[in-house]
Amino acid sequence: MHDYEIKILEQIKGKKESSLEELEESTGVPRDGILWAIENLAEKNAVDVKRKPSVEIALTEEGKADTKAFPEERLVKSLASGPKRMNEIKDQVGLSWAKRNGWIIIDKGSAALTEEGKKVASGKIEYEAKAVLNGLASGKSDVADKLAREKKGIVEALAKRGVITLRERSAVSSITITKSGEKLLETASKETGVGALSKEAIVGQAWKKQGFKPYNINAPSETIYPARLHPIREFMNFIRQKWLEMGFIEVSGPIIDSAFWNFDALFSPQDHPTREMQDTFFLSNPKQLNVEDIEALENVKKMHTTGWGDIWREELAKSAVLRTHTTSVSAHYMRKLASAVNANFPLKLFSIGSVFRNESVDYKHLAELHQVDGIIVGDNLTLANLIASLKEFYGKLGMENVKFRPSYFPFTEPSLEAYYYDEEHGDSIELLGGGIIRKEITKAMGIDKTVLAWGGGIERPMLNSRIFGLDSILTPYKNNIGWLRTRGNLKV
Amino acid sequence: MAIVAFDIKDLEDMGYTAKKLEDIGPKMGIEIEEISEKEVKINVTPNRPDLLDFTGFLRALDNFTGENKPKEKHYSIKTEPVLSIKVMPEVKKVRPYIAGLVAQNLDLRGNKLKYLINFTNKFADTYGRKRRKIGMGVHRLSRIKGDLVYDAASEGTMTPLESKSKMKFSDIIKKNEKGQEYGYMFSGKKPLYPFISDSEKTLVLVPIVQCEESKTTEDTKDVFVEITGTSKKAVAEAANIVACAFIDLGAEVFPVTIEYPTGGAEITPLLNYKEIKVKLADADRTIGAPMGERDIIGLANKMGYVASQYGKSVLVYIPPYRVDVLNEQDIIEDIAISFGYDRITPIPVYGTANGLASEMAEDENKIATMMVGLGYMEAINSLLTNEKVNFENMSCKYDKSMYITLADSKTTNLSMIRTDLLPGLMQNLAGSMNERMPQRLFEIGRVFNMNGEKLVESVRLAFASEHSKANFAEAKSVVESFARFNGISNFKIKEQKNSAYIEGRCASLEVNGISVGVFGELHPRTILGFGLEEPVVGGEITVVKEIKYEV
Incomplete structure (x- = not known):
């Protein structure tokens, strides 16, 4: 028997009931040690243990919304009138659960209801997860306890998808010694062997004669969680490392910038809707933020008046904005390279950081996201070069099957979009946009070179299960400690 | 981006099944948004307003696939104008440009009228910037009496479309559905309303709504189209797109004379072909796939261009509906699309330079790793916040000149850029109340402050520790550990007053006599302000006082 066990038995002997707090104080053993010893004693029938509910359950914001209907229920209802193509189904959470529940089958890029799914859609079957959630939402602790015991699997699944949070609590409220416990204590005093190690026990070498008392290695131990870097930092570091491996230099630029560098220098017309x-x-x-580069101002003005045929107003270009893309950093660097005499072309640069959109923030949209942009500056660079660089990068992410299709951006010509075809969902995932920077722009920036450019978001790829499998782009920014403690790892 | 819908049946009749569209759409750079049993929705990029129209979309498909060989290769109109519009001096002040055209023997049966009206609306909403830059209307020619006048006045009357009685302009703006939607552009006490009238009536309140009398139906064969706006170039381009669509529908298109108050006159639409020379070497240097003159001519034809060889170049004629083509590089893109992006063989970029990480990013990583070692979980919060969280909950006095404010935000609780990191961590703790204690969080990130007229961007480190036994010494250990980790040995801990913390349990970290950080036990007022109940200690240290970018 372990020293802790003996200490506890000694303390509770002759007492009616002892609480954990009392034991902690009287034995001087730390809480986790006491819990461990109690579990050992309980297994030997040495003590009677009174237990409190072991988990406390709380509904998250999503959970509160889901008490009416889960996304998968909404999905099957929307499929009641007939199958839908996969690319029409925007709600990935609902899709994945409907599939897991066997409510839908996916065939040739279309989702259709199964027999079971039809019953759910028509309300003939009640969704058990929702019944459990509503039980938990009732706020009655006896109902919640019962559910936590009897519907353990469902409760755990709800916690895993972030609908509820489970707070682990000490399972033991009080203990009492049993008859066999008293006997054990009697014999224990005669038992030999070293209990807990201490300096005395080690140096005194009593273990040479007495040996060691064995411990119950199956007794539960405390769950502990490591502190970690944020998953967004981990993924950004991963991306940085890949571009660095490919010979790219990391640069940065202002987050708060003038509209000039964010829009005008990139040939975005002043009346373009995104500028509103x-x-x-x-x-x-x-x-306003002053644009000190008079030459660049003049050049850009000329580019706009000839290109778009509208009046170009310097006042608008001076407006202070939160950058909407990290391409603004590429614009700054193109200009900087105009006076870089000794640059070693082709020059490869990338930057990574926050970008902003005036979105109304809800479960799908964020006003601040992260982006990575890159440029290659040199002579005789082609679309074939751009495609090769992007293919190499995505190859490093394990996406060998990246494809390219035409697209449109005001600052590139030709423009392209890289996408990944997801075999399972019969759907393609947009990865990033890019192209060759328009000659008007390189000219206005004062460089006589070709510039290959691209940019894309950080969060969206993390939704992909082969990268991270994030359930929503909002989750990481809530910084919920429970989520941060139990989140999965990057898979790349 | 604008999304337009076409009936799948109309496309199937022309040989374009859903499957075929899903295949060729992306190859052409047209995103197929959705295909249902009834319709196809496509996403048109802002450079190609001609695709917003069914005729234009079909034309692009036909050119690309070589099917339904387009009837007309050269778009031209009749030479004799059939109408004239007199532009009056008043309207020059508010909406100076106008173009018109007349089409006869037009077939608008089936869905054609619906597509035409949808096109005019979508075009004016997107390319026309919610009708401010461009608006257009389609009228039944037979209902137009005599020549037209384009004018502006502070009041007038007409019978708006789908109405039975005459209304005043000002009432149309207030009460009519379109008036409410687009009336935003008439602000001020006495706005001038632009309008077009014939000898009998007001034909249209520009660019809001046209009159009931000239309404077109499926059986209308002859129409008059007016296009007005604030950009001469855009108005001319819109007229060209409409004229080409009518020609493709088999109609005869006649020009309209525009007479200016100064005495000058011009004919619209111009239907002009631009001529651009594409050098073979330029195409090769852009795409990176070798091709000859013959190849380029063929590829250009597939995109609707007329092209011919000209020495080592190809002379390309740009049809009038292609308003996006500015110069050679736009055509080269189309040649690349026509060639097929998937057929371009990737060629690695020559160059053996070594990658180089940003020092600032690496420094942040080092500090973050140190904090993880101390048992602190990393948080990343948004730079966007509000005064309540950033200042008031921290019992901090503030003044609008000290920080960055947003001019307008769609989300009401986002109004400023954070000046400190700690409030964000406090919010994170409040969102983690059900989780087990102790809770320790840190963040390393940017904050912004205004120093007079000057914007200052800094890098800070903040940390917070919440549990029943959290105390000043714990925070001090972290701060001292940070200082030693960064090789700072000459630091001092000085008593500090800060209303977010308990007086006498708050200190600053001083290096060379300058305070670089504050830490201590958070005041219960602060803790309760964030909705927390347990003791919290924490602090915030400046890592980089002012970021200076190398650009």
Whole structure:
């Protein structure tokens, strides 16, 4: 028997009931040690243990919303009128659960209801997960306890998908010694062997004669969690490392910038809808940021008036904005390279950081996201070169099957979009946009070179199960400690 | 981006099944948004407004596939104008440009009228910037009496489309559905309303709604189209797109004379072909796939261009509906699309330079790793916040000139850029109340402050520890550990007053006599302010005082 066990038995002998707090104080043994010893004693029938509910359950914001209907229920209802093509189904959470529940089958890029799914859609079967969730939502602790015991699997699944949180609690409220416990204590005093190691026990070498008392290695131990870097940092570091391996230099630029560098230098017309307040965060303090580069100002003005045929206003270009893309950093660097005499071309640069969209924040949209942008500056660079670089990068992410299709951006010509065809869902995932920077722009920036450019979001690829399998782009930014403690690893 | 819907049946009749569209759409750079049993929705990029129209979309498909060989290769109109529009001086102040055209023997049966109206609406909403830059209307020619006048006045009357009685302009703006939607552009006390009238009536309140009398139906064969706007170039381009669509529908298109108050006159639409020379070497240097003159001519034809060889170049004629083509590189893109992006063989970029990480990013990583070693979990919060969280919950006095404010935000609780990191961590703790204690979080990130007129971007480290036994010494250990980790040995801990912390349990970290951080036990007022109940200790240290970018 372990020293702790003996200490506890000694303390509770002759007492009616002892609480954990009392034991902690009287034995001087730390809480986790006491719990461990009690489990050992309980197994030997040495003590009677009174237990409290072991988990406390709380509904998250999603959980509160789901008490009415889960996304998978909404999905099957929407399929009641007939199958839908996979690319029409936007709700990936609902899709994955409906599939897991066997409510839908996916065939040739279409989702259709199974017999079971039809029953759910028509309300003939009640969804057990929702019944459990509503039970938990009732706020009655006896109902919740019962569910936690009897519907353990479902409760755990609900916790895993972030609908509820489970708070682990000490299982023991009090203990009492039993008859056999008293006997054990009697014999224990005659038992030999070294209990807990201490300096005395080691140096005194009593173990040479007495040996060791064995411990119950199956007694439960405390669950502990490591502190970790944030998953967004981990993924950004991963991406940085891949571009660095490919010979790219990491650069950075202002997060708060003038519209000039964010839009005008990139040939975005001044009346373009994305430049309106509804999409871009303009600032009221400071309202404007000065553009000191007079030559660039003049060049860009000329580019706009000839290219778009509209009046170009310097006042608008000076508006202070939160950058809407990290391509603004590429614009700054193109300009910087105009005076870089000794640069070693082809020059490869990338930057990674926050970008902003004036979105109304909800479960699908965030106003701040992260992006990575890259450029290759040199002579005689082609679309074939750009495709090769992007293919190499995605190859490093395990996406060998990356494809390219035409696209449109005001600052590139030709433009392309890289996408990945997901065999399972019969759907393609957009990865990033890119192209060759328009000659008007390189000319206005003062460089006589070709610039290959691309940019894409950090969060969206993390939704992909082969990269991270994030359930929603909002989750990592809630910084919920429970989620951070139990989250999975990057899979790349 | 604009999404337009076409009936799948109309496309199937022309040989384009859902399967075929899903295959060729992406190859052409047209995103197929959705295909249902009834319709096809496509996502049109802002450079190709001609695809917003069914005729234009079909034309692009036909050119690309070589099917339904287009009847007309050269778009031209009749030479004799059939109508004239007189532009009055008043309207020059508010909406100066107008173009018109007349089409006869037009067939608008089936879905054609619906597509035409959808096109005019979508076009004016997107390319026309919610009708401010461009608006257009389609009228039944037979209902137009005499020549037209384009004018502006502070009031007038007409019978709006789908109405039975006459209304005043100002009432149309207030009460009519379209008036409410687009009336935003008439602000001010006495706005001038642009309108077009014939000898009998007001034909259209520009660019809001046209009159009931000139409404077109499926059986209308002869129409008059007016296009007005604030950009001469855009108005001319819109007229070209409409004229080409009518020609493709088999109609005869006649020009309209525009007479200006100064005495000058011009004919619209121009239907002009631009001529651009594409050098073989330029195409090769852009795409990276070798091709000859013959190849380029063939590829250009597939995209609807007329092309011919010209020495080592190809002379390309740009049809009038292609308003996006500015110069050679736009055509080269089309040649690449026509060639097929999937057929381009990747060629690695020559160059053996070594990669180089940003020092600032690496420094942040080092500090983050140290904090993880101390048992702190990393958090990443948004730079966007509000005054309540950033200042008030921290009992911090503030003044609008000290920080960055947003001019407008769709989300009401986002109004400023954070000046400190700690409030974010406090919010994170509040969102983790059901989780087991102790809870320790840190963040390393950017904050922004205004120093007079100057914007200052800094890098900070903040940490917070919440549990029943959290105390000042715990925070001090972290701060001192940070200092030693960064090789700072000459630091001092000085008493500090800060209303977010308990007085006498708050200190600053000083290096060379300058305070670089504050830490201590958070005041219960702060703890309760964030909705927390347990003791919290924490602090915030400046890592980089002012970021100076190398650009």
